[in-house]
Amino acid sequence: MSADSVSTRLYPAGMLNTLSRHEVERLTDASRGDLADLLRRCALAVLNSGNQGDDAEALLARYSDFKLEVQQVNRGLRLELDNAPGSAFVDGRIIEGIRELLSAVIRDLIYFDSEIRGHPHHDLTSSSGITNAVFELLRNAQSLIPQVDPSLVVCWGGHSISREEYDYTKVCGYEMGLRRLNIITGCGPGAMKGPMKGATIAHAKQRVGSRRYIGISEPGIIAAESPNPIVSELIVMPDIEKRLEAFVRLGHGIVVFPGGVGTAEEILYLLGILLHPSNANVPFPVIMTGPRESAAYFEQIDRFIRLSLGDAASDRYEIIISDPDKVARRMAEGLEQVRRFRIENNDAFYFNWLLRIEREFQIPFEPTHERMAALRIDPGLPTHELAANLRRAFSGIVAGNVKPDGMRRIREYGLFEIQGERDIMVALDELLASFVHENRMKLPGGSAYKPCYRIVS
Numbered sequence: 001m002s003a004d005s006v007s008t009r010l011y012p013a014g015m016l017n018t019l020s021r022h023e024v025e026r027l028t029d030a031s032r033g034d035l036a037d038l039l040r041r042c043a044l045a046v047l048n049s050g051n052q053g054d055d056a057e058a059l060l061a062r063y064s065d066f067k068l069e070v071q072q073v074n075r076g077l078r079l080e081l082d083n084a085p086g087s088a089f090v091d092g093r094i095i096e097g098i099r100e101l102l103s104a105v106i107r108d109l110i111y112f113d114s115e116i117r118g119h120p121h122h123d124l125t126s127s128s129g130i131t132n133a134v135f136e137l138l139r140n141a142q143s144l145i146p147q148v149d150p151s152l153v154v155c156w157g158g159h160s161i162s163r164e165e166y167d168y169t170k171v172c173g174y175e176m177g178l179r180r181l182n183i184i185t186g187c188g189p190g191a192m193k194g195p196m197k198g199a200t201i202a203h204a205k206q207r208v209g210s211r212r213y214i215g216i217s218e219p220g221i222i223a224a225e226s227p228n229p230i231v232s233e234l235i236v237m238p239d240i241e242k243r244l245e246a247f248v249r250l251g252h253g254i255v256v257f258p259g260g261v262g263t264a265e266e267i268l269y270l271l272g273i274l275l276h277p278s279n280a281n282v283p284f285p286v287i288m289t290g291p292r293e294s295a296a297y298f299e300q301i302d303r304f305i306r307l308s309l310g311d312a313a314s315d316r317y318e319i320i321i322s323d324p325d326k327v328a329r330r331m332a333e334g335l336e337q338v339r340r341f342r343i344e345n346n347d348a349f350y351f352n353w354l355l356r357i358e359r360e361f362q363i364p365f366e367p368t369h370e371r372m373a374a375l376r377i378d379p380g381l382p383t384h385e386l387a388a389n390l391r392r393a394f395s396g397i398v399a400g401n402v403k404p405d406g407m408r409r410i411r412e413y414g415l416f417e418i419q420g421e422r423d424i425m426v427a428l429d430e431l432l433a434s435f436v437h438e439n440r441m442k443l444p445g446g447s448a449y450k451p452c453y454r455i456v457s
Helices: 021-028 035-047 056-062 096-116 127-140 163-178 194-205 240-250 261-274 292-309 311-316 324-344 369-374 383-402 404-413 422-437
Strands: 005-010 067-073 076-085 152-156 182-185 213-217 233-236 253-256 286-290 318-321 416-419 453-456
Touching (some): 021 035, 021 067, 035 067, 035 076, 056 404, 096 127, 096 233, 127 240, 152 163, 152 194, 152 240, 152 261, 163 182, 163 194, 163 286, 163 324, 182 194, 194 213, 213 240, 253 261, 261 286, 261 292, 261 311, 261 422, 286 292, 286 324, 292 311, 292 318, 292 383, 318 324, 369 383, 369 416, 383 404, 383 416, 383 453, 416 422
Parallel strands (some): 152 253, 182 213, 253 286, 286 318, 416 453
Antiparallel strands (some): 067 076
16 A cells, blocks of 8 residues: 555545445446446545646556445445545545545446446437437436526637636636536646636625536546546446537537647547538537637638538637636527527427437547547548548547557557648648647647658548
8 A cells, every 4th residue: 555545445525325236236247247347446536636747557557456335234335545645635534525426436437337338228220319318317416407507618729828827727717607507527737627617716706606617528538637626527438429419419619728739639529410401500619719729720720620520610619818707798699599590499408309419429439540540530521521520530549648548559559640631631640740849739748749651632
């Protein structure tokens, strides 16, 4: 046991009271599948909440002797932790917010495993079936709150950003909070923490009682982007595709701050959906914003989008530089359009049912060397299909950068190869090179970034 480790017993938070014997066995017995290892990795990430670092393998290696056992006792459930990160405790007692996040991890993992995956009533191969599964997971997490006007703003952006960019995200969060808007992020540090931090002050000033700071993660990324301390509602979706769908089904508008490949993946996912003809009239405000120092970043993102997806794609977003007040005002105006549209079309405020998401954006993409090399990146494709393949390319780079399975594949088989139409490949290479140059691929302080990809034109 290391000096910064704690071993203890505790009871989960109220959101998690009972499990069946079969569920407990699945959570603790590795011979019954991968759920026990999944729980261990996600729990360790939550217990590491607030600490800097985006190397999932390094975290697992540092706490290689960490164990978590879910036990049935006469009062319900008890968790036994061995060699857990000491930063999660104060005077030997777990921090209450971390206890809640830990309970949310168990809740979400066991619900998907027991009630959705392999269940005859859930078809995870059809588009409607996947959307229903996302709905069920969000409902089970008690994140779908009816009879409340649209107010949830998804904030995307990188975990490795400059101090000026981070401070700017806080001011934007503050301005949105003054307008009583709530925040959803990917739950990690950087641009995922800043808007929540700003909103907390504004909500306190406005005496907002039902404030919400929702973090949506998935098992592959949570160790690299441990939940920040402000997250009050954690939702762990089973894969990146369902995580992305949860953002756009639950959120009412999106603000994009500077980021790296993960943010580019999110942008392409969103535009690929919004550019589908069926979504042409669905209001969904999208604002890209950053401080004056980030103007060149968004110019390059805008050029890449126009080159690859066409000028029509730029009609679905607005770029605002160095004006947090305008960002908040424009988002509030956009959410009012969303409210009116959903009333007129009898769509729920709490889940965006009318947004059409094609199956190619929903089926999990496992980035192997063969699949990455086979991606078709061709301007002759329908725009939303090209966006889907570009999204997969960025998803593979994210995996190679920070996800344990992706990092292992790069070590064993070398770099991912991404190939396609020459002009798009040149622009993609330039975009990725700028991310590397601006330290957007990994948090500073560790070893120098080594690309996990090779662009072939």
